[in-house]
Amino acid sequence: MDSPAHPAFVVRASAIHGSGVFAARDIAAGEKIVEYRGEKITKAEAERRGLAREARRDGAGRVYIFELNQRYDLDGDIPDNPAKYINHSCEENCEAVLERGKVWIYSKRDICAGEELTYDYGYALEHFLDHPCRCGSPRCVGYIVHQTARTKLKQLLARSRKRAGRRES
Ligand SMILES: [Zn+2]
Incomplete structure (x- = not known):
């Protein structure tokens, strides 16, 4: 049995971004x-704080x-709130679930000790360039956008690559 003295995760430096959250056990x-x-x-208030933080652009991102x-x-x-250090991934292994007014991070699949925990930040396609x-996953689309927007993003990027190619030739 897992006791609270052995939490499931640990916060440390991440290759994806800044600090990350890693499985401390399976x-x-x-x-x-x-x-x-x-x-x-x-x-x-959320709008105000969000804009202020985006504007600061101190690398925290x-x-x-x-x-x-x-x-x-x-x-x-x-x-x-150690969960704030969980990074986004295009192939996430966790999900954020709203339960009676609280947000919980659940594992979506079996995770091995040492793996970084990630979830889909769910950003809209708007301002994706920011x-x-x-995340380094083979399915990475290069930008943090919600799963449902990734196909559209790939089409957008393919079209802009084609246009850039035409300009060069
Ligand atoms: Zn990615």
């Missing part, structure tokens, strides 16, 4: 790993804001 598919904690704020419902968002940029992805 994790089975469907495990509830960690709560994504934060401060509940209104949409207007993360906005940490989660959508809770139509009225409120969750700002995960608090000290006691969010390059370095």
